[in-house]
Amino acid sequence: xxxxxxESISLHPIKSLDPLMVDAARILPSGALEHDREFALFxxxxxxxxxxxxxxxxRIRAGYNLETLSVSLxxxxxFDLLHDxxxxxxxxxxxxxxxxxxxRNTETxxxxxxxxxxxxxxxxxxxxxxxxWFGIDNLQETCRRFRANIEIAAEQPFWExxxxxxxxxTLEFQIGDxxxxxxxxxxxxxxxxRDPSSGSVTPEFQRVFSEKRAAKLPPWATQSRFNHYYRLAxxxxxxxxxxxxxxxxxxxxxx
Numbered sequence: 001x002x003x004x005x006x007e008s009i010s011l012h013p014i015k016s017l018d019p020l021m022v023d024a025a026r027i028l029p030s031g032a033l034e035h036d037r038e039f040a041l042f043x044x045x046x047x048x049x050x051x052x053x054x055x056x057x058x059r060i061r062a063g064y065n066l067e068t069l070s071v072s073l074x075x076x077x078x079f080d081l082l083h084d085x086x087x088x089x090x091x092x093x094x095x096x097x098x099x100x101x102x103x104r105n106t107e108t109x110x111x112x113x114x115x116x117x118x119x120x121x122x123x124x125x126x127x128x129x130x131x132x133w134f135g136i137d138n139l140q141e142t143c144r145r146f147r148a149n150i151e152i153a154a155e156q157p158f159w160e161x162x163x164x165x166x167x168x169x170t171l172e173f174q175i176g177d178x179x180x181x182x183x184x185x186x187x188x189x190x191x192x193x194r195d196p197s198s199g200s201v202t203p204e205f206q207r208v209f210s211e212k213r214a215a216k217l218p219p220w221a222t223q224s225r226f227n228h229y230y231r232l233a234x235x236x237x238x239x240x241x242x243x244x245x246x247x248x249x250x251x252x253x254x255x
Contacts, residue, residue, distance in 0.1 A: 004253045006175060007124055007153035009033075010143070013081070014071065014102075015040040015110045016050040017062040019144065024248040025119075027178060030108040031238035032117040033149060033247070035066055037109035039081060041092055044099040048110065049092075051191045051199075056096060058199035116183045118236030119149035119247070121160050129157035130232065133212050134202055144196035146188075148233045150175070152253055161185065161221035162255045163234045170237065176251030178242050185221075185231035192232075206230055 010019035015037040026034040041049040051057045063072045071088070072078045079088045085102060092100040103110075111117040124139070131142040143151065152160060163182035165171035170181035193205035213229040225231075 002155070004123070004152045004154040004159060006150055006247065006249050006251045006253065008151040009119075009247060009249055010147075010149055010151070011036045012147065013038055013064050013066070014062060015048065016057050017060060019147065020064045020066070022066075024246045025149075027238055027242050027245050027247065028107065029240050029243040030117055031236075031240070031242075032107075032109050032111065033119050035109075036119070036149060037111055038106060039102055039104050040110035042101045042103060044101075049096070049100065051194070052189045054096065055194060055199035058194060058196055060095065113235055116235040116237050118180060118183075118238045120147075120186055120233045120235060121150045121152060121163065121182075122146060122148040122233040123152040123154040123157070123159045125154050125157045125159060126232070127151070129216070130209070130212075133208060134205070141196060145192040145194070146232055147191070150247065154253075156218070158216065158218045158221065160234045161218055163236075164222055164225055166222060167224055171255070173253065173255040175247055175253050176245075178245045178247055178251075179239060180242075181237045181239070183235045183237055185225055186233040186235050187228075188230050188232060 009022050009025050011022055011025060011033060012019050013035050028034055043049055049057065061074050069081045070078050071081055073091055089100050089102055108114065108117050127139055127142045127146065131137065131139060136142050163171055163173055164185055165182065170183055173180055173182060193202050194200065210229040217226065
């Protein structure tokens with residue numbers, strides 16, 4: 001069996017919005033990827049606005065230029081993420097019909113799991129398998145449903161389950177020259193059940209997914225890490241000693 005390699009790297013400069021495909025990503029001292037979830041939207045009560053809480057987020061198209069730190073929203077206008085903060089907040093406020101503020105965090109970004117802020121990892125074979133369960137032929141749609149940072153080219157579905165060890169342990173592996181710690185299979189929310197462009201819900205998604213995931217759990221998966229089967233991709237941490245290194249498309253993955 002050939003050595004798996006990094007097939008693609010995705011960053012989400014604004015949390016919950018569209019991904020940006022890059023050839024390489026730099027590791028921050030926190031273990032997060034530079035520019036991933038660097039910005040996030042909040043309501044007037046200080047709660048994050050994301051796809052879990054508001055399905056209208058799926059109807060927003062975002063395109064980025066990291067060199068200029070700018071974003072275009074629904075192709076209507078391009079905004080400077082640093083200097084057009086009020087205009088960006090007004091745009092989102094008008095779209096959603098509520099007061100919106102945007103915050104920035106260049107240390108950890110705004111991950112769902114602050115204890116495991118490293119990149120989430122899944123294999124392309126896994127995404128194709130899951131897409132087949134729901135009749136989704138477009139691999140990019142499945143990618144956008146699960147929003148992993150690193151997609152691995154591996155021959156077997158659920159190859160990434162190898163990167164998780166026993167409960168309350170981490171499993172060390174390498175991508176290129178970067179040491180990464182696999183933490184746990186990622187618990188999913190409502191977002192994967194929705195069309196990533198429209199927000200429309202796939203009926204019975206969680207039930208069907210859980211049943212199929214249990215039936216297809218590979219022999220190399222650590223069974224005890226699945227208290228339920230609505231889990232996909234691997235959450236990670238990266239030691240501070242790896243800060244400044246790059247993860248690159250084409251890097252070999254060695255468990």
